[in-house]
Amino acid sequence: MVGALGPYRILEFGGHVAGAALGMLLADQGAEVVKIEPAEGDPLRGHPAFSVWNRGKKSVVLDLEQERDASVLNAIIRSSDVLIESFLSSDDRVWPDYRAARYLNRDIIYASLPGFDTDHPENGMAGLETIIGASTGIYADRSPDGTTGPSFITLPYASIFGAMVAAPAITAALFHRARTGEGQQITVPLYNAMFTAMGASLVSRPDVPSTPAALSPVIGRFYQCRDDRWVNINAGYERAIRPMLQALGHPEWFDPITAPRLRDDADERRVWEEKFSAVWRHRTALEWERIMEQAGVSCTMCRTIEEWMDTAHAQESGAVVQLNDPAFGPMRQVGIQVRLSETTGEISGPAPNLGQHTEAVMADLPSS
Secondary structure, three states, X not given: OOOOOXXXXXXXXXXXXXXXXXXXXXXXXXXXXXEEEOOOOOOOOOOHHHHHHOOOOEEEEOOOOOHHHHHHHHHHHHOOOEEEEOOOOHHHOOOOOHHXXXXXXXXXXXXXXXXXXXXXXXXXOOOOHHHHHHHOOOOOOOOOOOOOOOOOOOOOHHXXXXXXXXXXXXXXXXXXXXXXXXXXXXXXXXXHHHHHHHHHHHHOEOOEOOOOOOOOOOOOOEEEOOOOOEEEEOOOOHHXXXXXXXXXXXXXXXXXXXXXXXXXXXXXXXXXXXXXXXXHOOOOHHHHHHHHHHHOOOEEEOOOHHHHHHOHHHHHOOOEEEEEEOOOEEEEEEOOOOOOOOOOOOOOOOOOOOOOOHHXXXXXXXXX
């Protein structure tokens, strides 16, 4: 068995990234994911993101206002194990809710990924990434003096966290059904999923630091190097400061930069911060990365996404794969990041053309 979810059929509705990403995760683990699309196609079609989130799926086009197609949908629901629905707004829903789906298939596992829960005051608002990000504090101003303003993040955090929370919930529901024969409804509001991802940030207290105080207040996290590239370094504690200073060629700096008085002396801190900034300018970012690696200090050049995909490890480990996408041709995508020793999973193919599998799926349905 290539994928642990090989026996299962997943029915996917909706044009939200969350549902598409969830379907992709399940398809990567062997599930047959049937994506229902309208005649005009998923809203993301024509964008590279569609090719990523919908790889390995089957595309079936149905007009649910037509009696024949509605009957086909009912037959597909009867033959499915899981139904995923994910829309920007409840106003977009055009297919059976959980009660109707359960009437057709009492064993169905029905997973909904709305933007907000039904009792949330913003429930009627579209579950856009930016709306959820702003309402959950992800974009909040984190500058010390609170003057830089919100920081917009382009990654679809809410959708991806929602998919990652929903995937184990679905597998747990499948396990429960295997033991009891019971299907059930799963609801993962993207707003709630964001708080799951935040973890300990939700329980921070002003009187208790979230992490131990760094030994020196003058060691930053990012430094610009001779080639104008940046490095990220994690060296706030003694076990890292000493070898870092040795690699920088200034072991004599340890005592003055860890002196307690430095925390209260802004002028002296500024002098030392300038010294650190100057010394990192002596070499390129990649040179410092290698030097610090030899010294046993956690330090890496801040790479672009393209540079990361080009690394030998990313390609040899399968973290990055290349698919021949029907819309965009050869395309690099993130590979399967989960390692299962016996059921490895696979990317069964690129994203499908619109309606590519309509006839095949319909032909495979049991006659009514």
